[in-house]
Amino acid sequence: MSGIKAHTIRIWEQRYGIISPERTQTNIRYYEDEDLKRLLNIALLNKNGIKISKIAQMSHREVAEKVAAISEINFEYDTQLDALTISMIEMDELKFDRIVSTNIAQMGFEGTMLEIIYPFLEKLNLLWLTGSINPAQENFMSYLIRQKIIVAIDKEPFTNIKNAKKFLLYLPEGEKQELTMLFMHYLIKSRRHQVIYIGQEMTIADLKEAYDIHRPTHIFTMITETFAKEPVQRYADKLSKTFPDSNVLLSGYQVVAQNIYSFDNVIILKSLDQTIHLLDSFSAKAQNGIAV
Numbered sequence: 001m002s003g004i005k006a007h008t009i010r011i012w013e014q015r016y017g018i019i020s021p022e023r024t025q026t027n028i029r030y031y032e033d034e035d036l037k038r039l040l041n042i043a044l045l046n047k048n049g050i051k052i053s054k055i056a057q058m059s060h061r062e063v064a065e066k067v068a069a070i071s072e073i074n075f076e077y078d079t080q081l082d083a084l085t086i087s088m089i090e091m092d093e094l095k096f097d098r099i100v101s102t103n104i105a106q107m108g109f110e111g112t113m114l115e116i117i118y119p120f121l122e123k124l125n126l127l128w129l130t131g132s133i134n135p136a137q138e139n140f141m142s143y144l145i146r147q148k149i150i151v152a153i154d155k156e157p158f159t160n161i162k163n164a165k166k167f168l169l170y171l172p173e174g175e176k177q178e179l180t181m182l183f184m185h186y187l188i189k190s191r192r193h194q195v196i197y198i199g200q201e202m203t204i205a206d207l208k209e210a211y212d213i214h215r216p217t218h219i220f221t222m223i224t225e226t227f228a229k230e231p232v233q234r235y236a237d238k239l240s241k242t243f244p245d246s247n248v249l250l251s252g253y254q255v256v257a258q259n260i261y262s263f264d265n266v267i268i269l270k271s272l273d274q275t276i277h278l279l280d281s282f283s284a285k286a287q288n289g290i291a292v
Contacts, residue, residue: 002036003043003047004046009039016052016053016056018038018039018042018055019031019039020035033089036089037086037089038063040085040086041067041086042063043082044071044082044086045063045067045070047079047082048070048079050066067083068098070083071098071099072098072102080099080103080120081116081119083095083099084099084116084120084141085120085123087141088140088141089133091136091137093144096141096144097144100112100117100148103115109148109152110187110190113183113186114272124138142179145179146178146179146182149179149182149183149185152186153189156186156189156190158189158194159189159192159193164192164193165193165217165218165282166193166195166196166214166216166218167194167196167216167217167218168196168198168207168211168218168219168220168246169181169184169185169188169195169197169198170197170198170199170200170206170207170210170219170221171199171201171202171221171222172201172203172227172235173201173202173203174225175200175201175221175225176224176225177224177252180222181197184220184275185197187276187279188279191279191280193282193283194216196210204238204239207242211246215245215246216246217247218247218248219246219248219249221239221248221249221250221251221252222250222251222252223235223250223251223254223255224252224253224254225254227254232258233258233260236250236255236260236261236262236266237263239266240263240265240266243265245265247265248265248266248267249266249267249269249275249278250262250266250267250269251268251269251270251275256268256270
């Protein structure tokens with residue numbers, strides 16, 4: 001989690017006494033949450049050029065203040081990821097807000113999501129799989145990120161472009177990728193298209209009811225989890241046949257990994273970059289008065 005090798009940590013313990021881990025009956029080191037928090041802060045400072053001998057002389061408050069100062073002026077990838085990890089472990093909303101707000105001011109909301117938040121979410125998944133974080137920490141961070149995206153969506157004006165597309169967004173039953181779907185909402189709205197997001201756990205019958213009301217030009221969804229009820233290909237076929245007058249945009253791990261065959265009205269999006277490129281092409285054509 002800290003990016004510091006176990007051998008180095010042991011040297012720091014013995015030579016500088018920066019942390020004092022407990023030991024099991026078989027003499028195996030183990031670390032409490034407070035040890036982890038301190039080590040993450042120390043690792044960030046050390047990666048930014050401060051010698052471990054100097055850090056060892058600093059108080060807990062001095063370390064925290066220095067970490068805050070560095071995270072606000074050093075926009076290198078590793079520094080920002082480390083700072084976000086610390087804010088998650090400490091469940092510190094103020095620290096999270098300061099990091100994200102500073103990055104938004106520097107590179108905009110979309111840039112912050114792509115360059116900082118998405119890589120952090122990938123790291124969070126790894127930490128979850130290895131048991132390095134608990135559900136409370138994960139939920140705490142996901143909620144804060146969700147709030148940031150919703151605020152960004154709300155700040156975007158509704159479109160008045162004549163040829164703007166209308167997107168209907170939803171997640172099928174069993175899908176949990178709401179953060180990605182909300183970010184899609186932001187990406188589409190920021191490009192001056194209409195967006196209707198009807199939420200999670202939607203059946204095709206639910207989708208059909210919303211479709212009949214709004215008649216969207218495009219339907220977007222993600223399939224990342226393994227379908228329990230039917231194969232992904234059969235589900236894609238149903239979407240194609242149920243909504244022949246709309247373009248169905250499909251993304252997600254299961255769609256890409258299973259090499260889903262697409263009909264004329266189904267577009268398979270294999271990456272976020274490809275999705276953004278497609279949205280940009282829609283915007284350019286809409287502004288030039290070209291139908292898509």
